[in-house]
Amino acid sequence: MFFASDNWAGAHPAINERLLKESTRFAAAYGTSELDRAIEQRFNEIFEREVAVFFVATGTAANSLALASLAKPGGVTFAHSEAHVIEDECGAPDFFSGMRMSPVPGALGKMDPKQLRSRIARYPQDAVHHGRATAITMTQATEVGSIYSLTEIEEIAGIAKEHGLPLHMDGARFANALVQLGATPAEMTWKRGVDVLSFGGTKNGCWCAEAIVFFDPEMARELPFIRKRSAQLFSKSRFIAAQFEAYLQDNLWLDLARHANAMADRLRAGLEASNSARLAWPTASNEVFAVIPKSTAQAAEAGGAKFYDWLEPHDMPEPVAEHDLLIRLVTSFATEPQDVDAFLDVIAAG
Template sequence: MNFASDNWAGAHPKIAAALSDNAGGYASAYGTSELDRVIERTFSEIFERDVSVFFVGTGTAANALSMSWAGRPGGIAFCHSEAHAIADEGGAQEFFTRARLRGVDGRLGRIDPDALDTAIRQYPAGFVHGGQPTAVTITQATEIGTIYQLAQIDAVSQVCREHGLPLHLDGARFANALVALGTTPAEMTWKRGIDIVSFGGTKNGCWCAEAVVVLDPAKAGDLPSMRMRAGHLFSKSRFVATQFAAYFADGLWLETARHANAMATHLAKAIGNVGSVRLAWQPEANEVFAVMEARTAARLREAGASFHQWHTPAAFDGTLAPNEALYRFVTSFATEADDVAMLAQAIGTNR
């Protein structure tokens, strides 16, 4: 009953097999192999336009390099006040960009466009004391399992365009959001005004496969040298390409995301049927947040369940009793229906 994180799940068997099958032989290094080129073309096919793709090792690196591409020293990038970028990446973006992140409020993980506009206007052109806006980043799916609907991305994008700022999408759970919306990568990104994407595969069945995708190759700029200086130009990048090749083959990436989302929906229904544990809000991707007493959480862990206590979002409109806390359960491609059933049974037993 492992619901700690989709980062805890291993690699999908088809991706692991692809790595093994391609482990031998020789291929040119540093992203110049034929397989690297094939996968770059595959990304363009997926996004329905020519894009520039830069493989990196981690989502944090993808986000930091994206903000470096968009920003400048002394600038200010805007994100949700509880976004992973500002809360959980150890200041990586400030380290890479020599700029600052400014948090913007919004309900359940999504930036409020009006609040974003107000925040940007606090740094008018020429006001050297405050710094100058450089970019906006949103997370899709958000850190608390919610989704920006396409119209909500449009609203944030409109604010960015009014202020002349590029818009970045942190897509660590890109596929989970995509299948939840039932849309296409093009519709969720550049057709909404997104300029650059951190495209994650690691949480969805890859071993270690992340990419920065610039949606207009003419604007890639210095990203090749920036990636080199950041230490994320893999010599044997064909092994990242190999993972993406298996990931995209026959729609595996969408299949694994649908499964993870379906398991989260199944889990949410199970939790919703037990009086001692209640949903904090409805999940929209593969993360489920529940409210329960600490003693209930302890009993579930004793029964073999893995999950994490979570901070309460500022915009949470529910209530917590003194003996209650918020807990996060994450599903993945590896989650089985029996895992959910066992957890539901354990919750019911511990009323």
């Protein structure tokens, strides 16, 4: 019963097989192999336009280097107050970009457009002492399991364009959001106004595969140097490309995300029907947040369940009682129905 994180899951067999095949041959290094080039072209097909793609190792690297490519001296980046780039990346986006993060509040992990406008207004372009508005970053799916609708993405993008700011999307769980919306990759990104995307594969069945995608290749002119300087240019980058080849083939990536989301739906339904637990707030991706008695949490852990305690967000709908605990449960491509049912049985017995 592993619900601590989708990072705990292994790699999908198809991806392992492709890595094994790649390990037996020679190929040009530093992103110049035929496979690297072929996967770059595959990204063009997926996003229905010419894009610039850069492979990196981690989601933190993807976010940090993407924002570094947009940086200006004295720059300020706007993100939800509880976004991963603010809460869980040890200041890496600030470090690599040289910019500060300005937190924007909003319900269910999504930036409130009115609040975003207000925050941007604090940093006019000539504000030498305060710094200047430079970029906006949004998380899709969000840190609390919600998903921006296409209309909501477009509204945030519209604010970005009004102020001449590029819009970055942290897509660590990009596939989970995509299948939930029933949209195409193009519809959820550049057609809505997104300029740069951190495209995540690791949480959804890859071993170690992330990419930075620029929807206007001209915006990516500095990224090769930024990536090299930050030690993210792999000599054998074809092993990232090989993972993406298997991941994207026959829409495997979408099937894996659908499965993870379906397991989360099963978990949500069981918790909603429970007499000993409640959903903390509505979610739509593969993350589920629940409030359970501390004694039940201890029993679940003793029974082999793995999950994380979670800090209450600022807009927690109903405060957690002293004898209760807020927990996060994350499903993955490797989660099985019996895992979910076993956890629900433990909760019911607790």
